[in-house]
Amino acid sequence: MELLTRFSYAAEIWLGALLFLWRYPRRSVFPLRLLAAAAVSLAVGALGQSMQWHGQTAGFLGYQLTIWTVTATLYGCFEGPFLPILSACVAGVAAQHIGHHLSRIALLALERTMWSPGLEWGAVAAVYLVLALTLGRTLGKRSWHAYYDPRVSAVSVVIILICTGITRFLRLGEPLNAYAVICTSLYAIVCCGLALFVQFFLCYFVQVNSEYLLLQRISQAERRQYESSRENAEQLKMQYHDLKHKLVSLGGQLPKSEIDSMRSIIDAYDNTYHTGLDPLDLVLNEQNARCRSRGITLTCMGGKELSFVDSMDIYSLFGNILENAITAVEKIEPAERRLISLVIERRGNFVYIDGVNFMEGPVPDFADGLPQTTKTEELGYHGYGLKSVRAIARKYGGDVAVHAEDGIFRLSAFLMDE
Numbered sequence: 289m290e291l292l293t294r295f296s297y298a299a300e301i302w303l304g305a306l307l308f309l310w311r312y313p314r315r316s317v318f319p320l321r322l323l324a325a326a327a328v329s330l331a332v333g334a335l336g337q338s339m340q341w342h343g344q345t346a347g348f349l350g351y352q353l354t355i356w357t358v359t360a361t362l363y364g365c366f367e368g369p370f371l372p373i374l375s376a377c378v379a380g381v382a383a384q385h386i387g388h389h390l391s392r393i394a395l396l397a398l399e400r401t402m403w404s405p406g407l408e409w410g411a412v413a414a415v416y417l418v419l420a421l422t423l424g425r426t427l428g429k430r431s432w433h434a435y436y437d438p439r440v441s442a443v444s445v446v447i448i449l450i451c452t453g454i455t456r457f458l459r460l461g462e463p464l465n466a467y468a469v470i471c472t473s474l475y476a477i478v479c480c481g482l483a484l485f486v487q488f489f490l491c492y493f494v495q496v497n498s499e500y501l502l503l504q505r506i507s508q509a510e511r512r513q514y515e516s517s518r519e520n521a522e523q524l525k526m527q528y529h530d531l532k533h534k535l536v537s538l539g540g541q542l543p544k545s546e547i548d549s550m551r552s553i554i555d556a557y558d559n560t561y562h563t564g565l566d567p568l569d570l571v572l573n574e575q576n577a578r579c580r581s582r583g584i585t586l587t588c589m590g591g592k593e594l595s596f597v598d599s600m601d602i603y604s605l606f607g608n609i610l611e612n613a614i615t616a617v618e619k620i621e622p623a624e625r626r627l628i629s630l631v632i633e634r635r636g637n638f639v640y641i642d643g644v645n646f647m648e649g650p651v652p653d654f655a656d657g658l659p660q661t662t663k664t665e666e667l668g669y670h671g672y673g674l675k676s677v678r679a680i681a682r683k684y685g686g687d688v689a690v691h692a693e694d695g696i697f698r699l700s701a702f703l704m705d706e
Contacts, residue, residue, distance in 0.1 A: 296405055298333020298354050300387070300412050302326060304380025305362055307416055312376070313367040325361035332357040348456045355381055371438050375445055379487060382448045382480035383419055385455070387412030389473035396466055423488060444487035451479035514603045517570055563591025567599040568606060575610040582618045583626055586610070590632030593639045596705045597684065605641075605680045606630075608673035609699060613645040616697055620648050637706070638686070643699040651692050658690055677701065 302325075315321060336350030359377040366373055391411035395404065455476045458468075561572040568591045579586045594602055610628065617626045631642045652659035658674045677699070678688040685704035692698075 295330050295334055295337075296408070297337060297351065297384075298330050298358065300384045300409075301333070301354060301358050301377075301381055302329050302362075304383045304412075304416065305358055305377040306380070307383065307420060308376035308379045309362060309366055309373065312373070315365060315367050318365060321365040325358075325365050328361050329354070329358045348453070351452070351456060371442070375442075375487060378445045378448050379484060381452060382483055383415055384412055385448075385452055385480045386477050387415040389455075389476045390415065392469055392473050396469060423484070444483045447483040447486070448480060451476055451483070510604045510607065511600055514567070514570075514600055517574060517603075561588060561591075563588070565591045565594060565602065567602040568594065571603050571606045571610070575607070575614065578614060579628070582614070583623045584614060584617055584628060585626065586628045586630075588630040588632070593632055593634040594703070597703065601680050601683070605677055605701075608677050609641070609643050609701075612673050612699075613643060613697070616647045617645050620646055634705075638702050638704055641699075641701040641703075643701075645697050646695055647692060647697040648695070654690075658688075659692060674699075 333354045336354040339346040339350030339353075355377070358380075359374055362377060363370060363373050388408060388411070391404070391408040394407055394411060398407075455472055458472055561569050561576065563569055563572070572586070572588055576586050578584075597605075609630070613628045617628060620626050625646045628645045629643070631640075633640055633642075654660065658678065674688070674690065678701075681688050681701045681703055685706070686702040688699065688701045690697075690699050
């Protein structure tokens with residue numbers, strides 16, 4: 289029993305931290321690192337528990353030593369900045385603290401005065417299970433390490449450490465009566481629960497709101513670009529018609545070289561896309577010019593099926609899809625693999641867009657169902673193109689799915705025509 293008591297707190301904290309860290313990127317030789325972290329954490333935890341024999345202040349320092357040892361050793365197991373890993377470890381402290389104080393309330397309900405390791409482990413395990421089935425699933429789907437806000441995480445860490453510190457120092461006044469135990473336990477449970485809410489859910493809401501505002505700014509910039517592109521296209525169209533009439537009227541009065549040059553320009557225009565949907569033609573022709581300069585072959589089938597979609601949404605939707613595809617294929621060798629295919633087709637009340645292109649390099653990391661940008665050296669709007677595509681699809685009652693495997697990148701989107 290004494291041995292179990294010595295290792296109990298460190299083991300609970302360590303498992304609690306793993307509950308929030310398990311989805312994080314891992315360092316090389318992860319199993320060995322994890323075993324070493326467990327051994328060091330349990331050894332220091334046993335030392336921290338033995339410090340309680342020298343008074344409550346020493347015991348409090350022993351608990352803090354255990355928390356920071358667990359954090360330091362797990363930092364050696366998982367990749368990423370220190371703050372999100374610290375935040376996850378302290379979240380484990382909060383979860384353990386909630387379970388511990390639930391066990392104290394249970395002791396009062398059972399009219400027992402001695403600490404029961406079985407009862408505490410049962411309460412802590414129940415809390416961990418609830419968090420794994422609720423918060424754990426959310427963190428796994430959304431790759432939390434890519435979303436954290438340092439400011440919010442820091443506030444949460446401070447709240448949890450202050451809360452645990454206060455409840456530990458209250459032990460200086462033991463034995464506490466039943467009312468003091470209940471009040472202390474409820475205070476700890478509410479504070480730690482609130483800190484977890486701030487750290488994960490509130491931070492996520494802030495992130496979503498920031499992304500929404502950024503997407504709005506991107507949309508405004510795309511609208512200005514669309515208006516400018518449309519005006520340029522109209523001017524080019526007028527010049528094309530003027531050139532065509534000039535070529536017909538002048539006939540044999542011009543040198544053959546000049547006639548050939550004018551015909552090549554006309555042929556280039558005639559080879560552009562004419563899907564029957566002006567905004568789609570505009571973005572396809574713009575992006576096809578980029579593709580030709582990079583040796584990329586772009587094909588598109590369909591288009592009229594999207595007549596119910598706002599012109600600006602079409603321009604933004606296909607602009608972002610093609611921007612992502614061109615970036616993926618422009619450096620692929622051999623050049624014959626620089627292919628981008630778009631297929632647009634109607635199936636009942638839904639219109640499906642299927643974009644396929646080759647890709648090189650490792651499969652990108654995914655967060656919230658979308659690949660993360662690899663342009664870490666550049667700032668700005670990188671990484672938001674596919675989020676914009678998904679936002680437009682959802683605006684029309686649809687969604688987006690992305691798959692990347694075996695050197696093929698596939699984006700499938702559907703929109704509903706009500």
